[in-house]
Amino acid sequence: MHEIELKARAKINLTLDVVGKRPDGYHEVEMIMQTVNLYDYITIRKMRAPGIKLKTDLKWLPEDERNLAYKAAKLMVETYNIDQGILIELKKRIPVAAGLAGGSSDAAAVFVGLNTLFDLNLQKTDLMDLGVKLGADIPYCILTGTALAQGIGERLTKLPPMPFCHVVIAKPPISVSTAHVYKSLNLEEISFHPNTEEVIEGIKKRDLRKIAKNLGNVLESVTIKEHPIIEEIKNTLVEYGALGSLMSGSGPSVFGLFENSKDAQAAAKELRLHSKAKDIFVTTIFNRERV
Numbered sequence: 001m002h003e004i005e006l007k008a009r010a011k012i013n014l015t016l017d018v019v020g021k022r023p024d025g026y027h028e029v030e031m032i033m034q035t036v037n038l039y040d041y042i043t044i045r046k047m048r049a050p051g052i053k054l055k056t057d058l059k060w061l062p063e064d065e066r067n068l069a070y071k072a073a074k075l076m077v078e079t080y081n082i083d084q085g086i087l088i089e090l091k092k093r094i095p096v097a098a099g100l101a102g103g104s105s106d107a108a109a110v111f112v113g114l115n116t117l118f119d120l121n122l123q124k125t126d127l128m129d130l131g132v133k134l135g136a137d138i139p140y141c142i143l144t145g146t147a148l149a150q151g152i153g154e155r156l157t158k159l160p161p162m163p164f165c166h167v168v169i170a171k172p173p174i175s176v177s178t179a180h181v182y183k184s185l186n187l188e189e190i191s192f193h194p195n196t197e198e199v200i201e202g203i204k205k206r207d208l209r210k211i212a213k214n215l216g217n218v219l220e221s222v223t224i225k226e227h228p229i230i231e232e233i234k235n236t237l238v239e240y241g242a243l244g245s246l247m248s249g250s251g252p253s254v255f256g257l258f259e260n261s262k263d264a265q266a267a268a269k270e271l272r273l274h275s276k277a278k279d280i281f282v283t284t285i286f287n288r289e290r291v
């Protein structure tokens, strides 16, 4: 095999709770993660000339060691002594720094892709152990599907696939740094914790309404205070028929869960016409195994 093409899919957080802080500054979390069918395209090619080369179609995204896809390739090359050259082409579709784990998912796709391309025969768990060195969300992006994430996000328990539904994702035109949001969170002041058990129960019973009613993210308390537009988008999604809506991760993206595609399209149309959000996607949850 000379070349491999992959889709690097975004995630949403159905719940995000922070339950403690570690001495190194990282936070202990408990979150239910879900893959959605919004993706970047990644092609990896073996090259004659040695070294790693990355090209992206997003002009301002770095193509060097600052890019998580490059970092993932470098870590694989060094760890498994890959001596052939690699060219990675990245077509960016997931908004950047949006709470959707776009960069983490690109890195995950590079780990998985290189494992296949070079017949390394590594287990997913080997790749996940390597992935966490670059970011807390990367192990989940390697696993994909519906999962409970604990520890700093790397301790994963697969859950039954959540019931199919339509998802509208809207990213307001603001930048949010994950590090800033975690740093600004005061653990003693968290007044509302999501009921993770109820959502797991909803997933097991395939009860979309129960899931949607119990969505919750403690990081909203930080990001919404700084950017009230997030609350406005959440309200619009519910007004237009979402069973529930929530900020994803550290934000600023907001998602709404819909039973039918017509309502999802109508909500997206309303946001396109009357909100400041520019990046608006109508997609679905995604639970098939990664190819």
Ligand SMILES: C[C@@](CO)(OP(=O)(O)O)[C@H](O)COP(=O)(O)OP(=O)(O)OC[C@H]1O[C@@H](n2ccc(N)nc2=O)[C@H](O)[C@@H]1O
Residues within 6 Å of the ligand: 013, 016, 025, 026, 027, 028, 029, 031, 098, 099, 100, 101, 104, 134, 135, 136, 137, 138, 151, 152, 153, 178, 179, 182, 183, 248, 249, 250, 251
């Ligand atoms: C908030 C979440 C929810 O899924 O997602 P995003 O909003 O980034 O998509 C994750 O916890 C983000 O994971 P990830 O984006 O991989 O984090 P990293 O790159 O490892 O760390 C970025 C920054 O966030 C802080 N951080 C991250 C994870 C964690 N459990 N506790 C933290 O305090 C770290 O201190 C670091 O400064």
Ligand SMILES: Nc1ncnc2c1ncn2[C@@H]1O[C@H](COP(=O)(O)OP(=O)(O)O)[C@@H](O)[C@H]1O
Residues within 6 Å of the ligand: 066, 067, 068, 069, 095, 096, 097, 098, 099, 100, 101, 102, 103, 104, 106, 107, 178, 249, 250, 251
């Ligand atoms: N391949 C990549 N795609 C997106 N962002 C990347 C990538 N590589 C590095 N980054 C950097 O990682 C940071 C977080 O990006 P991203 O994963 O999109 O956000 P989030 O963690 O909020 O979902 C951004 O500041 C971005 O510049």
